[in-house]
Amino acid sequence: MxxxxxxxxxxxxxxxxxxxxxxxxxxxxxxxxxxxxxxxxxxxxxxxxxxxxxxxxxxxxxxxxxxxxxxxxxxxxxxxxGPKLNRNYKNLKGKVIEPFEPKKNPLKIPRLLKMRKQLKVFGELLETKYKGYDVNGHRGVAEGRYDGYAVTPGREKISGENPNLKDLALPFKEFCELNGVELVQDIWIGPFTSFGYGYFDEIPAAYVLKYLDFQTTMNFVKVNLWTxxxxxxxxxxxxxxxxxxxxxxxxxxxxxxxxxxxxxxxxxxxxxxxxxxxxxxxxxxxxxxxxxxxxxxxxxxxxDYERYDVLAVETKPENHPEISYYIFDNMTPERYGHLMVYYRRWKDSVDQVITTYALRNHRGKRTYKTSACKKIVLKDLEAMGNAASKVVNEKNWYYFPHxxxxxxxxxxxxxxxxxxxxxxxxxxxxxxxxxxxxxxxxxxxxxxxxxx
Incomplete structure (x- = not known):
């Protein structure tokens, strides 16, 4: 009692x-x-x-x-x-791109159409084959069970057997390939890897999908965000x-x-x-x-944990970004240590800092020192056309234990x-x-x- x-x-x-x-x-x-x-x-x-x-x-x-x-x-x-956030995308040369817009990427139309088809399939798989995948916590998953609360406003208590949930132990990359939906990684990577949670070839799918369940991911895609x-x-x-x-x-x-x-x-x-x-x-x-x-x-x-580094920097007015930017090309294991995203929080003034984000570790590879990662990020920011004039704050987070x-x-x-x-x-x-x-x-x- x-x-x-x-x-x-x-x-x-x-x-x-x-x-x-x-x-x-x-x-x-x-x-x-x-x-x-x-x-x-x-x-x-x-x-x-x-x-x-x-x-x-x-x-x-x-x-x-x-x-x-x-x-x-x-x-x-x-x-x-808080302020309404929005973002755009740049390539490694600092050019603004629209990676998900077919009209802007005629050569990628087949891939984009295939990705959209796989996204629909993925949503159906998560609701059926992987029923219970989004229950908070990890109790029972390795045994093919789910036991917890539904991701609904009422958070109803649910439990059940589902042997397919064992697949969630696989790295997310392998999980997607197993289910024939490898292109959905292009959608999930933005709010996952750039936010400091590691790379899809090393992090179990359970972490990816319990954080970025289907409805949460769609909110990120539609920029339906709270601040x-x-x-x-x-x-x-x-x-x-x-x-x-x-x-x-x-x-x-x-x-x-x-x-x-x-x-x-x-x-x-x-x-x-x-x-x-x-x-x-x-x-x-x-x-x-x-x-x-x-x-x-x-x-x-x-x-283990992620080494996630955040800088707050000032820029000269002419170098201040007009919006936040994601750099998908830097969200790959081959480019760890590089600038993945940088944020402008307030629309109405350039008299503010922008914040930059980078991961400096990957399993099986050497971990960059904080100072080395900082140099890479500042150089990347310059390549984006938004050079920093001063670093005013920095955090080297113990991030996402897993x-x-x-x-x-x-x-x-x-x-x-x-x-x-x-x-x-x-x-x-x-x-x-x-x-x-x-x-x-x-x-x-x-x-x-x-x-x-």
């Missing part, structure tokens, strides 16, 4: 941790503490100020199917009131203000020990005692400060899920679902529903 008076520690005040607190409150749990090591909340939703306006160094946007984010909006009394005037960080700042117990910032956790039915957390050199702990911080590093079990050490050592095909297929997620609640410990955050703010918040909702 649930004990709403349990003392609960939540590690991390990003979307996963703060939303876990919100959902706990909604179930009557108020005896919780959120510990955050940084001096601000929001995690990868990071929106600094520049000349009186905020820009995005992390998450940029949402879509109408971000139901957990909408839960937060309703809880806080806010809405998505927030004060940035994505504002969502989580508002939630932190609204919660009964605000996050304790600058919390340095040096150790977590679990014994005698309690959890002992040493934070800023003081020991605090809890009944349960929810970890939304990166599980890859949990053994560094937890009394980790051998199973925790083994499983969490399998986690496991690879062999561990996914071997049941990594079911093994971790089987540990939920052991030693009073619960695992949430990016690795348990996906790296975007809605998936992590949605997983926290499900975690609270299942165990509290």
């Amino acid at each position: 649930a004990n709403i008076n349990e003392k609960i520690c939540i590690i991390g005040a990003g979307p996963a941790g703060l939303s876990a607190a919100m959902y706990l409150e909604q179930k009557g749990y108020f005896n919780y503490t959120i510990l955050e090591k940084e001096d601000h909340v929001g995690g990868k939703c990071h929106s600094p100020h520049y000349n009186g306006r905020r820009y995005e160094m992390g998450a940029i946007m949402g879509v109408p199917s971000y139901y957990a984010v909408h839960d937060v909006e309703e809880f806080c009394g806010i809405t998505h009131d 927030w005037k004060e940035g994505t960080q504002y969502i989580w700042e508002c939630l932190n203000e609204k919660l009964r117990n605000r996050a304790r910032l600058n919390s340095d956790i040096s150790s977590v020990e679990r014994h005698d039915g309690k959890v002992f957390v040493t934070v800023n050199d003081e020991v605090e005692v809890y009944d349960k702990i929810i970890v939304t911080a990166p599980l890859q590093f949990l053994p560094n400060y937890f009394d980790a079990t051998e199973e925790e050490k083994e499983l969490f050592s399998k986690i 496991v690879f095909t062999e561990d996914y297929a071997a049941g990594w997620y079911d093994k971790v899920e089987a540990m939920q609640g052991m030693n009073g410990t619960y695992y949430a955050g990016e690795i348990m679902s996906f790296g975007d703010m809605d998936e992590t918040a949605e997983y926290s909702r499900e975690l609270v529903d299942r165990f509290f």
Whole structure:
């Protein structure tokens, strides 16, 4: 039976941790503490100020199917009131192109028509052959099961058997080839690889499709996007203000020990005692400060992550882009380290920064140093005709923790899920679902529903 008076520690005040607190409150749990090591909340939703306006160094946007984010909006009394985003495309020489417009690409008409046909087939396959593919989280997928909540406004509880779901462990490239829809990668790559989530020849299809389910992808294609005037960080700042117990910032956790039915957390050199702990911080590093079990050490050592670098740069007025641009030619494994997309957030002024995005790693290849990647990106920006005059901010993100095909297929997620609640410990955050703010918040909702 649930004990709403349990003392609960939540590690991390990003979307996963703060939303876990919100959902706990909604179930009557108020005896919780959120510990955050940084001096601000929001995690990868990071929106600094520049000349009186905020820009995005992390998450940029949402879509109408971000139901957990909408839960937060309703809880806080806010809405998505930001600038309308749009984009265009350039080739490697900086020439504006329209890759999906047949009239502009007569030589590509056969490929574009084939892609559209495959897109229709793909949508049907996902609804039939891969029923349950879009359920939040990964529980049961490697065993050919789905168990969770539907991606609908009502988020109905659904479960079932579907052996075809085992295919989701394949790299997305192989998954598409298996199903004869390899050209849909041209559509999915924009909101996936350029957003820092890796390359289709290495990332399991499960991650791609749980983030970019069919309806979410179509929202990106149609530019049916949500933004927030004060940035994505504002969502989580508002939630932190609204919660009964605000996050304790600058919390340095040096150790977590679990014994005698309690959890002992040493934070800023003081020991605090809890009944349960929810970890939304990166599980890859949990053994560094937890009394980790051998199973925790083994499983969490399998986690890898993307090295995703973001620059905020000024340009001279004559070099400022009139819109955001995607560079598809730089979204291939052969061009890792190069500029994939750059964003202009506000239409009404050139007195703003633009932000650039690049991945500097690929499995089996050397990882570029941050300094080397920065040089490549700035050179690419110059080739695009939008040379930077000054770098005003940069972030080198620990991004999109994940496991690879062999561990996914071997049941990594079911093994971790089987540990939920052991030693009073619960695992949430990016690795348990996906790296975007809605998936992590949605997983926290499900975690609270299942165990509290």
